[in-house]
Amino acid sequence: MTARLALALLPFALATGVAMAQNAPPAGDPKATEQWEPVPPVVTPGQRDAAPPSDAIVLFDGHQLDQWEASKDHSPAHWKVHDGVMTVDKTTGNIQTKRRFRNYQLHLEWQVPKNISGEGQARGNSGVFVASTGPGDEGYEVQILDSYRNKTYVNGQAAAIYKQTPPLANAMRPPGEWQAYDIVWTAPVFAADGSVQSPAYVTLFHNGIVVQNHTRLTGETLYIGKPVYKAYTDAPIKLQAHGDPSAPISFRNIWVRPLD
Known part of the structure; x- marks a missing residue:
């Protein structure tokens, strides 16, 4: 060569x-x-996508409110149960779960009336507090509102982390149709002195669409002022009776899977 x-x-x-x-x-x-142990537990999915899986705690099955209590005084919850749903009763105030949770997966479905009136925040206003830290509106709120062709501030529309983070998309169905929230809640972790070691995070699917993607919270919900953290260990899940007379919100098919 x-x-x-x-x-x-x-x-x-x-x-x-x-x-x-x-x-x-x-x-x-x-x-x-290769990892062989521990073997993940078997969880049987519901027969329908929204049905509770085998390891879920059913919080409302369409028949009774035995899993719920009044937030203000822990008396029995008295929202109206009819036709497989429960409807907000503003005269009795917020209700919350009797059980307390830290990290979990939550499914709930909600509906505003088809003939809803009003505009902005006065149009089907409610909320799910993923951690209720007080008897009133204390805690961490995911907003519930009729945001179908209804203009309002974006961190106050449906699926917003109220007064903190707008949703990535407006996934509302029209009034009268059922909306679905699927929420993964990661609770904040506090040191012995009450300082934040790890903030809270939430992932939210609204009608199957990701609208909060591991969103970091800056504290509890405040109507006026900046969010702040207050140390807690575990907390109930709360549904808000906002007092909107034109649109009593209804709920159905609520279940939770603790992730601790």
Whole structure:
């Protein structure tokens, strides 16, 4: 082989050698990176997408409110139960779960009346407090509102982290149709002195559409002023009776899966 030919073939030889090195099987035992234990538990999905899975705690099955209490004094909840749904009764105020939770997956469905009137925040206003830290409107609120062709401030429309983070999209169905929220709540973690070690996060699907993607919260919901954190360990889930007389909100099919 002439020197000129050898030089000409050198790039090909180098490329072939690199390709062979890249295609060579990796050294070591593949079993070294296989995990066999612990085996994840078997959870049977519901027969329908929105139905509770086998490990869920059913908070409302369409028949009774035995999982709920009045937020103001822990007396029995007295919202109206009819036709498989429960409807806000503003005269009795907010209701909350008797059980307390930290991290969880929550499913609930809500509806504003088809003949709703009003505009802005006076149009089917309610909310789900993913952690209720007081008897009134204290805690961390995901907004419920008729946001179908209804203009308002964007961090106050449906699926907003109220007064903090607007949703990534407006996924509202028209009034009279059922809306679905699927929420993954990661509770804040506090040090012994009450300082925040890890903030709260929420992921929210509204009618199957991601509208909050691991959103970081800056504190509890405040109507006036900046959000602030207050230390807590676990808390009920609360539904708000906002007092909108034109649009009593109804709820159905509520279940939760603790993730602790």
